[in-house]
Amino acid sequence: MSRPTQRDGTQRDGTHALASRAEDAGLNAAATADSIWLDGWLLRFCDAKAKRSRCINALAPGRLPLPERLALAQARYAAHGLPLFVRITPFVPPGLDEGLAALGLGRIDDTRVMLQPRLASLGPPAALPAELELQPLDGAAYAELIGQWRGTPAAQRQAHATRLTQSPVRYEARVLRRRDDAQVLAAGQWACEAEFVGLYDVAVTPASRGQGLGRRLCEHLLAQAREAGARIGYLQVEADNSPARQLYARLGFSDAYAYHYRTAAGAG
Incomplete structure (x- = not known):
């Protein structure tokens, strides 16, 4: 029997509180040095590929009328040479999504946040085949690798690297590669804060897909995070x-809540 849900999609049996804590952990994992607070909105300006590091997170109702607040935020993003994105989660002030839609901001990037509240249930990961090995990478090297795979411009790769190396949250990156020629087949990283661990930037090269490498990599990433004290997993x-x-x-993850962005036409 399915559990009852609230209008925002989160469940009423305690999952809502857990989802709220995961949202906080995700905000901290995406923290940037370049950010300001504007009338209840947290504005971030890191010019990396991920919108969560260069968007508005509406954390409080504020006092200014929405059009005025939006205009002030738009001026800030224009000064940084960035488009404006507002991230809409179940935790934003009521009516914000509808208000932004009425002002002409379109909806893009339907995303799910998934939770795994019992990481200990996964047990130890299976041993890797003899021909494969895990290798750690620092934040700068990892941002460069993922940027190359995604075709990200050099400036965004550098911004990603800066965010990882300056993060207030512990990040650990690993690549899965062949021993004989050191060719990287898959890559991923985790961000750990208290008992929460987030999986980020998990990717498998096109030629290596369909071989279970993504699952092997995630199992080892989550096992390492458990050793660091993590008990609850989340991802976007x-x-x-x-x-x-x-x-x-x-791996035991299930949908906890959804989010999307609002932005001006063509900015997505």
């Missing part, structure tokens, strides 16, 4: 990324 994944969502479901 696009709603239409069925292969990734199926992988995470096999």
Whole structure:
């Protein structure tokens, strides 16, 4: 029997409180040095690929009328040469999504936050095949690798590297590679804060997909995070990324809440 849900999609049996804590952990993991507070909104300006590091997070109702607050925020983003994105979660002040839609901001990037509240249930990961090995990478090297795979411009790679190396949250990155030629087949990283661990930037090269490497990598990442004290896992994944969502479901993750962005037409 399915559990009752609230209008925001989170469950009423305590999962809402857990989801709220995961949201806080995700905000901290995406922290940037370049940010300001504007009438209840946290504005971030890191010009990396991930919108969560260069968007508005609405954390409090504020006092200014919405059009005025939006205009002030727009001026800030224009000064940084960035488009404006407002991240809409179940935790934003009531009516914000509808208000932004009425002002002409379109909806993009339907995303799910998935939770695994019992990481200990996964047990130890299976041993890797003899021909494979895990290798750690520092934040700068990892940002460069993922940026190359995604075709990210050099400036965004550098911004990503800066955010990782200056993060107030502990990040650990690993690549799965062949021993004989050191070719990297898959990569991922985790961000750990208290008992929460987030999986970020998990990727498998196109030629290596369909071999279970993504699951092997995630199992080892989560095992390392458990050794660091993590007990609850979270991640963010696009709603239409069925292969990734199926992988995470096999690891015990399930949908906790959804979010999307509001932005001016064409900015997405």
